[in-house]
Structure formats: structure tokens, C-alpha cells
């Protein structure tokens with residue numbers, strides 16, 4: 427029943443009214459959504475009958491609260507229309523803005539037709555004919571369920587008529603009327619006929635106007651649409667008057683006034699009063715003439731006020747919308763700017779992270795490079811400090827370590843001893859068994875000595891087959907005993923090499939700080955003197971420096987030269 431009522435509401439007013447009443451009687455059986463639909467139809471009925479005050483709250487409450495978005499949009503369309511009809515133009519344009527914003531999301535073709543029709547109507551009403559025509563053409567183009575051509579053409583032709591861009595003979599007029607009739611839209615067909623009648627009157631084709639208006643008058647009367655009936659009758663009155671049929675003119679004008687919607691001052695009403703005034707004046711009824719003239723003037727003024735009001739409302743809403751739009755655009759720009767700023771910040775952070783990563787990579791690379799360099803430096807340093815044959819300190823390293831140990835001993839006034847050891851007849855080992863055997867003996871001699879030395883003792887190869895030993899914390903007597911142990915250890919080296927016997931022995935010269943002081947040069951010289959004495963005494967023995975044997979006089983050579991000389995000793 428709801429659907430049927432909706433379908434017939436503008437084509438069969440009697441059936442529509444009957445259905446609505448019947449639905450009201452079954453109100454309790456309706457679902458919430460059905461009640462909302464009924465509320466919409468009730469609002470529509472009030473609007474149709476000209477009771478705008480009742481129609482508006484019913485419709486607008488649905489705009490905000492209806493559960494179905496399509497019904498919301500439809501209620502909004504009708505509410506816009508009703509507000510315009512009741513001259514609440516600002517409200518109408520505000521509603522229209524809401525509608526046009528929602529329009530892209532609306533899919534229901536009927537609802538779209540209704541919304542776009544309202545837009546077209548309203549723009550035409552404020553003289554924005556091109557905009558009105560634009561929406562009317564959209565209605566025609568979408569042609570929802572075949573009804574778009576009728577509805578859109580009705581508005582487009584009205585806008586063309588008002589903007590004086592069409593003639594009464596334009597073929598689109600009968601074509602549109604036919605389209606409406608095919609759809610059963612007699613109300614719209616008659617609205618187009620009204621437009622055509624106005625055009626006939628404008629072109630002074632009175633017979634055509636009267637013929638058209640009379641032909642369909644009864645049909646219009648049956649429409650129960652007061653606004654349409656009143657306009658029709660006003661046009662008839664004006665046509666009759668111009669034709670000289672005063673009685674008919676007066677009759678129709680009175681009906682037009684009678685049917686006019688209360689407090690609505692439209693051109694048809696003004697026209698009707700004008701006819702009544704002129705007819706009364708013609709018949710000498712001055713009192714009535716003055717009364718109608720006053721009414722006509724009042725209606726005219728009210729209409730002009732209305733035109734001004736709607737123009738003002740339109741301009742006000744338009745400028746508000748524009749300023750809201752520009753505010754929104756400014757906000758959008760600001761948002762875009764903020765977004766860009768955000769993107770820029772994150773890019774900058776990303777770049778910083780890249781830089782940091784790069785920097786870390788460089789640092790790691792440098793650290794690695796430094797580590798490798800240091801390692802190879804240490805390796806080379808070690809190589810430069812170690813005797814490659816025996817693995818103990820070489821001569822420069824021995825001197826360096828010995829000086830350090832003696833300096834420490836000097837500072838703490840502790841004793842230290844220096845021992846020089848030279849292998850006996852080493853040349854003959856080389857000569858008899860070969861150089862490799864000599865090397866082997868040198869390595870064995872070092873191993874034998876090491877097993878009797880402490881970690882704190884300094885042991886180095888100071889010449890070809892000559893070794894230096896510094897014994898920190900060791901006095902002369904102790905040093906002699908320890909040198910003796912070394913001597914015995916050399917004797918105990920396995921004397922066979924590749925099946926041949928090669929006896930190893932060494933001669934030792936010993937001195938200590940208590941005898942020679944803390945100067946390494948002096949200590950070495952004295953130890954060397956003792957060694958010289960041991961060699962001379964028959965080798966394979968330990969002799970201390972006794973101060974009696976003076977080593978060979980030398981003009982204080984640099985310590986390396988001295989050591990070299992010692993090596994040859």
C-alpha cells in the first residue's frame with residue numbers, strides 16, 4: 427500500500443488520499459521503517475494541499491533521522507521544495523546544498539530524479555536559469571524509469587519561458603506533454619500546458635490560449651492541486667479579458683483568487699486581482715475596483731518582496747557556502763601543507779638515518795683498517811724485535827729490555843746481574859757438521875738455557891753464538907750459581923747430530939750491579955772481561971768479573987758497536 431500510494435501520489439490524488447488514510451488506520455501494524463515511509467507520504471500530502479507549516483517538520487525530521495538513506499534524501503528534496511513554496515528561501519537553499527552534496531552517493535534513480543528536479547526548480551525560481559536548465563537536462567538524461575523526460579522537460583521549458591528563450595510553437599512543448607501523458611503524469615503535462623498558455627498570451631495568440639486552457643480545465647480541476655488550479659484559472663481570466671469576454675474573465679479570476687494558496691502572492695494571483703479590478707472599473711463598480719486594486723497592489727508588492735527575499739536568501743547562502751568552501755579549501759591546503767611537511771620530515775629523518783648508517787660504516791671501516799694496520803704493525807714490530815733463528819729477543823730488543831730492568835733496579839736499589847755466554851769452538855761445529863748443524867745447536871742451546879731462567883729474566887742473542895742474560899734481583903754469588911746451572915745444561919745437550927757426536931759447551935762471564943754499577947755499558951764490558959778470562963782459562967766455565975782484568979781499551983763506542991765487538995770476542 428505504501429508503494430502504491432507513493433506511485434500514484436501525483437497522478438491519482440484521490441487514490442493517494444484513500445491509501446494514506448487506510449495506512450493511518452493500520453498504523454500500529456507498521457514497522458518502524460514503514461512508519462517513516464508513511465510519515466514522508468503524509469508530509470508530501472500536506473505539502474500538496476498547501477499546508478506547508480505541517481509538511482516541513484514532518485519531512486525535515488526524516489532528513490536527519492530516517493533509517494533509510496534514500497528516504498532521507500527524498501524527504502530532503504521535498505522539504506527543500508516545500509520551504510521554497512512557503513517562501514522560506516534561506517532554509518530552502520540550505521537544504522538544497524545538503525541535497526547536492528549527498529547527490530553523488532544516491533543511487534536510487536527516483537530519488538535522484540526528485541533531488542535534481544528540486545535543484546532545477548529552485549535555481550529557476552531565483553532566475554539562475556542556466557543552472558536550472560542544467561539540472562533539468564540531467565533529469566532528462568538519466569530519465570529514471572522513463573519519468574525523467576517529462577519532469578526535466580517541464581522545468582527546462584518553464585526556465586526557457588521565463589528567460590524568454592522559447593516560442594509557443596516550439597515542438598519540444600507538445601513532445602514533452604506527450605512524454606508526460608505516456609507516463610500518466612497529468613499534473614506535469616498540465617504544468618507544461620500552463621507554460622504554453624503563458625507563451626500564447628505573451629504572443630497575443632488569445633484563441634490558442636483559450637482553446638488550450640478550456641480544453642483541459644476540467645482535468646486540471648480534478649487534480650486537487652490548488653496552486654496549479656489557481657494559476658490555470660488566472661491565465662484563463664487574463665485570456666478571456668484580453669478577448670473581451672469580461673464575464674468569463676471575472677468568473678475565472680474569482681476562482682483563481684479562491685483557489686490561491688493562503689498567503690502566497692504569485693503572479694497568477696496578482697493577474698487575477700488585476701482582472702477583477704479592471705472588470706469592476708469597467709462596470710463602474712468603483713468600490714470593488716478600488717478594493718481589487720488595493721489587493722492587486724498588495725499582492726504585487728508582496729510578490730516583489732518575495733522575489734527580493736528569495737534573491738537575497740540565495741545570495742546569502744551562496745556567499746556563505748563560498749566562504750565555507752574557501753575556508754575548507756584553506757584548511758585542505760593547510761592539511762596538504764602539513765602532510766607535505768610530514769613527508770619532508772620523514773624524508774629528512776630517513777636521510778639522517780642513511781647518513782648515520784654511512785657514518786657508522788665509515789667508522790667501522792676505519793676501525794677495521796686501523797685494527798689491521800695495528801696488527802701488522804705489531805707483527806712487524808715483533809719480527810723486528812725477535813731473533814728469527816732462536817725466537818728469543820734480538821740484540822736491540824735485549825738492550826732495550828735490559829736497560830729498563832736495570833733502571834727499575836737502580837730506582838729500587840735492588841741488585842741485578844749480567845751474564846754473557848759464548849759457545850765454545852762453535853766455528854768447528856759449523857766446519858765439521860755444516861751450518862745447519864750449527865743452527866740446530868744454537869736452538870738447542872737456547873732451549874737448554876730457557877729451562878733454567880725465570881720469567882723476569884732478560885735473555886737475548888747478542889752475537890752469532892753469544893747470548894746475554896740479565897737477572898734482576900740477583901747478586902753476584904747467585905748469578906754465578908745460576909750461570910753454572912746454565913753451563914751444565916749446555917753440556918747436557920744431546921751431543922749427536924745425524925749420527926755424529928758434537929759436544930756443546932759454553933764459557934760464561936758474570937758481573938753484578940754491586941760490582942759494576944747500574945750502567946748497562948759498564949756491566950756488559952765487565953761481563954765480557956770475565957768471559958774473556960773464562961775463554962782464556964780453558965773454556966766451559968763460569969768466571970766472575972773480579973776487577974783485575976781490564977777489557978780491551980775502546981773509545982766509548984756506541985752500544986751497538988760494542989755489542990758487535992762483543993760478538994766477535
Ligand SMILES: Nc1nc2c(ncn2[C@@H]2O[C@H](COP(=O)(O)OP(=O)(O)OP(=O)(O)O)[C@@H](O)[C@H]2O)c(=O)[nH]1
Nearest residue numbers: 849850851852853854856861862864865890891994
Ligand atoms: N751455523 C751458524 N753459525 C754461525 C752463526 N752466527 C755465527 N756463526 C759462526 O760462529 C763462528 C764463530 O767462530 P769464532 O768467533 O771463531 O769462535 P769459536 O769458533 O766459537 O771459538 P771460541 O769462541 O774461541 O771458542 C763463526 O764460524 C760464524 O760463522 C749462525 O747463526 N749459525
